[in-house]
Amino acid sequence: MTQRIAIQGIKGSNHHKVVCDFISTKAEIKACMSFNNLVKAIITNQVDYGIMAIENSIAGSILPNYKLISDHDLNITAEYYLDIKHNLAALEGQKLDEIKTVNSHQMAFLQCGDFLYQQKHLKLVEDVDTALPAQIIAEKQISHVAAIVPDGTAELFGLEVLKSHIQDNDLNSTRFVKVERNSQILPNQSADKASIRFELAHEPGSLFKVLALLQEYNVNMTKIQSIPTAHSKWNYAFYIDLIFLPEIDIKKLMKTLKSITHHFKLLGIYKQAQK
Structure with a gap:
């Protein structure tokens, strides 16, 4: 049976690349222009599941996505790490000094800051996706405009790479x-x-109790992230990733963690991916 998968962005985006590289090239893709729409597609059963970017090794965590997962009771069932390569692409025959505007996602601009700083003549225009600007440039044959795109996207839309990586x-x-x-x-x-x-309660040692318990179970905490909650001023939720050994009684650990924290949620148990 063909898998129905929601992604943020269109074909040619990094989300689409994750599906093609790690899951299937034959999946039925539902392109969503926002992460909110992606979540809506999941909870209304328009798709079997979604693929969502959660953090970048340079730009850091995508904080709103943590909240989306928790607020909508979604479960994390797998993870994937994708090496990010950015390329400047435009219509065939265009030269870099002829480009006046560059369109892409804000994360692409953040991750290409050094190159863009050297090109002071370029106007940067944010879009919802890395692939969509390339598609528009190709379909409307727009000159003097380039897009920052992942590997393979320029070829997908018939554009020329002016500068790679x-x-x-x-x-x-x-x-x-x-x-x-x-x-x-x-x-x-x-x-x-x-x-x-x-x-956690605002009292001395509350976080220490959690960390001490993880040490007791010989669990490796690979990430800790605090995000403000909406129900109280200056109150924070902690999001933590844990790697555990096969002999660990993970159910018992989760039960104990729940007993010493507030509003505890198990977001997912899955196999860690190769970085």
Whole structure:
């Protein structure tokens, strides 16, 4: 059966590249112009699941997406790491000094700051996606406008790469998660990573108790992120990723964590991906 997958952006975007590289080139893709629309597609059963960017090794966490996952009771069931390569593309025959405007996603601009700083004549225009500007340039044959696109996107739309791999850092990588709406989270035998969310009382040692428990279970905390909550001023939710050994009683650990925190949520148990 063909998988129905929601992505942020269109074909040719990094989200689409994750699907093609790690899941299937034959999936039925639902292109969503925002992460909110992606989540809506999942919870209304328009798709089987969604692929969502969650953090970048250079630009950091995409904070609103953590909240979307928690607020809509989505479960993380897999993760993928994609090396990010950015290219400047335009209509065939265009030269770099002829380009006046560059369109792309804000994250692409952030990750190509050094190159763009050197091109002071360029006007930057933000778009919802990295691939959509390329599609528009190609379809409307727009001259003097370029797009910052992932590897393979210029070829997909028949554009020419004016400058390849313009990202500031070759170690640029984005973590994507597979999110779906399951009624119950059941870890499989290969699962070795968990994502959780909780809040703590404003009292001395509350976070220490959590960290001490993780040490007791010999669990490796690979990420901790605090995000303001909406229900109280200056109150924060903690989002934590944990890697655990096969012999760990993960259900017991989750139960104990729930007992020493507030508003605890297990967001997912899954197998960690190769970075």
